[in-house]
Amino acid sequence: MTRKESPVLILGGGAWGLSTALHMLNAGYIDITVIERAEQIPSRYSAAWDLNKIVRAEYEDAFYTELALDAMEGWKTPLFGPYYHQTGYVVAATGRAPRKAIDHLEKALASISSHPTFAPEIRQLNGSKDFKDHTWQYSGPLTGFKGYFNRIAGYAHSADALKGIWEYCVSRGVKFIMGESAGKAVELLYAGGTAFAASSTGTGPEKVTGKGRCIGVRTADGKRHLSDLTICALGAYGAQLIPNLGNFIVARCWSVAHVQLSEAETDYLRGIPTTNVRDLGFFFEPDPKTRLFKLCPLGTGYTNTDGRGISLPPGDRLPPPQDYIPFEDEQKLRQLLRETFPWMAERPFVDQKLCWFADTADSEYCIDFVPDTDKSLVVLSGDSGHGFKMMPSFGKWVVELLDNDSQKLPRWQWRNTDSRGQDWSTSVSWRIGSSRELHDLIEDNSRVIKARL
Incomplete structure (x- = not known):
């Protein structure tokens, strides 16, 4: 269990990252740093960078x-x-x-x-x-x-909520490291060596060399930020640092x-x-x-x-x-x-x-320790389009995970299943129609533009 005076890194200053910082503060954690790629909050990389x-x-x-x-x-x-x-x-x-x-x-x-x-x-x-x-x-x-x-x-109002909670967390001592260089996490650091590293193009991980206790992160400016606990709240970008996350999210x-x-x-x-x-x-x-x-x-x-x-x-x-x-x-x-x-x-x-x-296929969240990391790395993911409304409460569930030293709810546990390539359109009732690939819509849009000329 992470001691409350130990350094904690939160990767991502979106709705879930900020809520986690807020609730960890309220639970007595005193050394919290949020690393955010955007130059300011609300972050343009957050799904909550939006009017409402x-x-x-x-x-x-x-x-x-x-x-x-x-x-x-x-x-x-x-x-x-x-x-x-x-x-x-x-x-x-x-x-x-x-x-x-x-x-x-x-x-x-x-x-x-x-x-x-x-x-x-x-x-x-x-x-x-x-x-x-x-x-x-x-x-x-x-x-x-x-x-x-x-x-x-x-x-x-989502963007305003991000800004308001960010200002509140700053006022209570949470540290923020932001910017495309200083705040962009490119590599998780492990006691036994690098395990996952984002590629230089940002398209995905380049190497997977080992597993063990996560001891922090390296940012795009080359600096190493060490911690006893690292929490990945990078939303859609999470699999850049944790490739196995992409098997089910x-x-x-x-x-x-x-x-x-x-x-x-x-x-x-x-x-x-x-x-x-x-x-x-x-x-x-x-x-x-x-x-x-x-x-x-x-x-x-x-x-x-x-x-x-x-x-x-x-x-x-x-x-x-x-x-x-x-x-x-x-x-x-x-x-x-x-x-x-x-x-x-x-x-x-x-x-x-x-x-x-x-x-996620079933719209369930993932709030859990990443396997084989000695409970040093937590992943928060799978908002599935219904996670922002939970912002006032979400960080409380992260604190409960840390207090319990494990995820007691099966629905929020890490999944070892591989659902890549499957059609998720029938998995839950709110999905109407079939998913398509980004390159298909770009091609379709080009045809529409040409037809309108």
Whole structure:
């Protein structure tokens, strides 16, 4: 067990890395250093480098429902409260939705309709009139819409939450080493020699020479940072340093787009519920500072698989495709707007990007010691697109892991299975469609651009 006065390194200053630093502080750890590749926090390498994320507790698995409820109480505290907005949550499916999308909606409703916390706060919505009676700003046809409204949900401003918790941790003595040179971890150090090293191109590990107790990390500037405990919270980039992580966790991206609104339009949509149309996509109330209206299409996402079958975000020599999203995703979002806010359906999309997550086949997290490292290396991964909402609570589970000296929950344990090359589209109900490779969407997008010229 790591002594609380021993040096601890946390690799990654995203939602889970910061939450871990926060809860370790509260548990009495006094020598914590966060190493972050970005020049500042919020980090552009974090999936939470974003305007907002959904905060809700609809899960088919009651285990996660209770965890989300606990996290939502955390979002209401003075530390996290400035970033939480309980606008409510509309979940719907259109009249053209595939059966799987409808089943997911029905399961989500069933998961909360009999729960004592939610039951009094849910209203079923059947048909466009019900939706418009509840949210008068919906001005589209809402063709065949059916669903429900849950008052106990909303969203959190994710980038602001990262910045706020970072500032709080700094004020309490957590050290941060940041930047593309000083803060980029390129090699895990082991007492018996180097075990895993990221390649110079950022595309994956170059060598695997031995295992043993992890004693720290080497950063891109050549410096060695030693520790008694190293915690890898690098999200989609984790398999660069721990290749075996890529056997059961893949880097996967989903599209994000925005519409730039005027001040009057922003005021017009203020307070609308976070809206999730299961066969099209979801959106939030506009951000009052930037006046950006964020939309995301739903689907199974895109991977970037290398010759070993490991998916990682594009490396340094292949800039991540930004400023556009796949044509098929754009079409989904246009249809979503035609159904809800047709007055902006043909507006240009701005700040388009692909947001990278660490995904598991069953959407379970991995919070565990890496095998054969003498409990000196912890990996936090597998957020699977539903990890940010847990930010107020997440670090508490890491402290419990350290206190117990092992992961007691089988669902969060390290996996020795190899799921590379498998189709995950049917593994969980929220995935609609089949995953595709990043190079396919780049080729498709090139064809669309040429066709438009």
